[in-house]
Amino acid sequence: MVGKPVASIIGVGCTTFGNVLSTPEIKGMTLQELYMTACKEAIKDAGLNAVKDIDAFYIGNYLPQSSHQLSENSQTCDWLGLQGKPSMNFATACSTSNVGLGLAAMSVMSGKHDCVLVTAGEILDSQPKETAETVASTPLEREPLDIGKMFYWTMYGADTIYDNYGAATGFAYYGPWQMIEYGRRYKYSLEEMDRIEYMIRRNDRLHASLNPKSLMKETYEEEARKAGYKDPFEYWKKTNPFGAWPVRAKSFLNTCDGASAYIVCNPKLAAKMTDKKPIDILGWGWSTTNTPFFEDPLEYTSHKLAYAEAYKMAGVQGKDLDYLTTHSCSATMAELESAETGGYFKHGEAGKAILEGRTLYTGDKPMNVTGGRHAFGHAWSASAGAELYEIVKQMRGEAGKRQMANDVKLAGLQNEGALFHAAVTILKRR
Amino acid sequence: MAELIVKTFYDNLKNGKLMGLKCPKCGTHSFPPKGTCNKCGNPDLTWVQMSGEGKINIYSVLNYPGGEFQAVAPYAFGLVKMKEGPVYYTMVKGVDLDDPWKGNMKLPVDATAKVEKIGTKNVVVFYAKK
Numbered sequence: 001m002v003g004k005p006v007a008s009i010i011g012v013g014c015t016t017f018g019n020v021l022s023t024p025e026i027k028g029m030t031l032q033e034l035y036m037t038a039c040k041e042a043i044k045d046a047g048l049n050a051v052k053d054i055d056a057f058y059i060g061n062y063l064p065q066s067s068h069q070l071s072e073n074s075q076t077c078d079w080l081g082l083q084g085k086p087s088m089n090f091a092t093a094c095s096t097s098n099v100g101l102g103l104a105a106m107s108v109m110s111g112k113h114d115c116v117l118v119t120a121g122e123i124l125d126s127q128p129k130e131t132a133e134t135v136a137s138t139p140l141e142r143e144p145l146d147i148g149k150m151f152y153w154t155m156y157g158a159d160t161i162y163d164n165y166g167a168a169t170g171f172a173y174y175g176p177w178q179m180i181e182y183g184r185r186y187k188y189s190l191e192e193m194d195r196i197e198y199m200i201r202r203n204d205r206l207h208a209s210l211n212p213k214s215l216m217k218e219t220y221e222e223e224a225r226k227a228g229y230k231d232p233f234e235y236w237k238k239t240n241p242f243g244a245w246p247v248r249a250k251s252f253l254n255t256c257d258g259a260s261a262y263i264v265c266n267p268k269l270a271a272k273m274t275d276k277k278p279i280d281i282l283g284w285g286w287s288t289t290n291t292p293f294f295e296d297p298l299e300y301t302s303h304k305l306a307y308a309e310a311y312k313m314a315g316v317q318g319k320d321l322d323y324l325t326t327h328s329c330s331a332t333m334a335e336l337e338s339a340e341t342g343g344y345f346k347h348g349e350a351g352k353a354i355l356e357g358r359t360l361y362t363g364d365k366p367m368n369v370t371g372g373r374h375a376f377g378h379a380w381s382a383s384a385g386a387e388l389y390e391i392v393k394q395m396r397g398e399a400g401k402r403q404m405a406n407d408v409k410l411a412g413l414q415n416e417g418a419l420f421h422a423a424v425t426i427l428k429r430r
Numbered sequence: 431m432a433e434l435i436v437k438t439f440y441d442n443l444k445n446g447k448l449m450g451l452k453c454p455k456c457g458t459h460s461f462p463p464k465g466t467c468n469k470c471g472n473p474d475l476t477w478v479q480m481s482g483e484g485k486i487n488i489y490s491v492l493n494y495p496g497g498e499f500q501a502v503a504p505y506a507f508g509l510v511k512m513k514e515g516p517v518y519y520t521m522v523k524g525v526d527l528d529d530p531w532k533g534n535m536k537l538p539v540d541a542t543a544k545v546e547k548i549g550t551k552n553v554v555v556f557y558a559k560k
C-alpha cells in the first residue's frame with residue numbers, strides 16, 4: 001500500500017553548474033552567492049518570504065579545502081534572510097542534498113518546524129589564493145585548483161586507515177568491476193559492454209545538451225563530428241584510452257561549481273503555502289558502509305539496504321517508479337547495478353534497455369535526464385539537489401523541451417557519498 | 431592500556447604477518463581489523479593471524495593509480511574472498527594482464543597473500559595459484 005506523505009517539497013532552485021572562473025551565469029560568484037542564487041530561486045518558486053515563512057535551514061558542503069570555509073550556516077544565514085533562525089551544517093559527501101530531504105522531513109514530522117530550507121553548494125575547480133594574510137582578504141581572488149589536489153582532498157572521505165594500503169584508488173572497483181561482472185554474468189562481450197558504457201555517456205550528453213543549467217552543452221555526436229569522426233562510437237574507442245581498465249578515461253564524472261536548494265514543509269500545510277503542485281516525500285532510506293562496499297559487484301550492500309528501507313517506508317516497489325535517478329558518478333556502470341539493485345529493472349535487463357534507448361527522456365524507462373554527474377556536472381554536495389530540481393520540474397510539467405515522454409507521478413532519487421553512504425528518496429506528485 | 435588496533439596491524443604487516451580480529455562469540459573475522467563485531471555487536475574481539483588464503487573473484491587493471499603506485503602500474507586490482515570470510519580489495523598478481531577480459535572469465539582462482547614493499551608502503555598482495 002502506498003504510504004502517506006511525510007513531508008512535501010514546495011520549491012526548488014539550482015544554479016548553472018560550471019566554473020566560477022569562466023561560466024557566464026556564475027562567473028565571479030562566491031560560495032555565499034551560489035547558495036543565495038539557488039535559495040532565492042527556491043523561495044520564489046514556492047512563493048514564500050524567507051523571514052516570515054521559513055523556520056529553519058540545513059546547509060551542505062563537502063570540501064572546505066576548496067571553499068576555505070567552515071560553518072557555512074552562520075556565514076550564509078543573512079544572505080538568505082534567515083538571520084537568527086535555527087540551522088546546521090551537514091554533509092554525507094555526494095549524497096548530501098539527498099540526505100537533506102530526510103533531515104528536513106524529520107524536522108517537520110517532529111512538529112518542531114513547519115517549513116525548512118535545504119541548500120548545498122560546492123566550488124571544486126578553483127580556490128582562494130593562498131598567499132593572503134586572512135581568508136577574508138581574498139573572496140574575489142581565486143586561482144584554478146589542480147584536479148589531482150582536489151581529488152586528494154576528496155578522498156579524505158575514503159577509508160583513510162586502510163584503503164590506500166591496498167593499492168586502491170576508488171576507481172579500481174567503482175565502475176570497472178561492475179562492467180566486468182555484468183558482461184560475465186549476462187554474457188556480453190567486452191565490445192558490447194564498451195558500447196553500453198558509451199551509450200550511457202552519449203545519453204548523458206544528449207540530456208545535458210537540452211538543459212540550460214548543465215556543464216556540458218555539446219552532444220557527443222557534435223564533439224565527434226568536430227574531431228572528424230562520422231561514427232561517434234569509433235571516436236569513443238580511438239580517442240579515449242582505458243583509465244582503470246575496462247572503463248575509459250573520458251567516461252569519468254566532470255567536476256564543477258554550483259549550488260542547489262529546496263523547501264520542505266509539513267504535508268498538511270503544503271497546499272496553503274504554495275500555488276504549485278506539492279511533491280510529496282513518501283519515504284527514504286540511508287545506509288553506510290566502509291570498505292568493502294560489496295561482495296557482489298552487482299549489488300552494493302548500501303544500495304540494497306537504502307532502497308529496501310525507502311521502499312518499505314514509501315509502500316512502493318522499484319518497478320512502480322516512473323523515473324529513477326542513479327548517482328552515475330565515476331562509475332558509469334553503477335548505473336546498471338543501482339537500477340537493478342533498486343528493482344527499476346529486473347536483473348540483467350538494464351544493459352539491454354540502455355542499448356535500446358529506453359532510458360532516454362523519450363523512453364518508457366527514463367533515467368538520469370539531467371545528464372548526471374558526467375554531463376550535467378558534479379558539484380559534490382550540491383548534485384543530488386540538482387537531480388531533485390529536475391524531478392520536481394518534470395513532475396509539474398515545467399521541463400519544456402526536455403519534458404519526459406513518461407508522465408512522472410512516482411520517482412526515485414538515489415545518490416551515494418564517499419565512501420560509502422547511499423541515500424534513496426521516494427517522491428510522489430500529489 | 432590503549433587499544434591500538436591500527437598500530438598492531440601495521441607493525442605486524444612489516445614482519446609479513448596478516449593480523450585480524452576474531453569475534454569469540456560468533457566467530458566472525460574482521461580484516462583489516464576494525465574494533466567491533468559487525469555481525470553480533472560484540473565489542474571484545476581477539477587477535478588472530480589470518481591464513482593468507484583466499485580466492486580472487488574479479489580484477490580490473492589500473493593504468494593511472496597515482497602516488498607511489500604509479501611506479502608499478504599497470505597492475506591488477508582485485509576482490510579477494512578470504513578463507514576466514516572477509517572480503518578484501520587489493521593488488522593481485524599472477525592474473526592475465528595481457529587479456530584481462532579472458533582472465534576474468536577464468537575466475538575465481540585460489541590465491542595466497544604476500545606482504546610486499548611498494549614505495550614506503552607494505553601492501554598485502556594476493557598471488558593467484560597456478
Ligand SMILES: [Zn+2]
Nearest residue numbers: 453456467470
Ligand atoms: Zn560476533
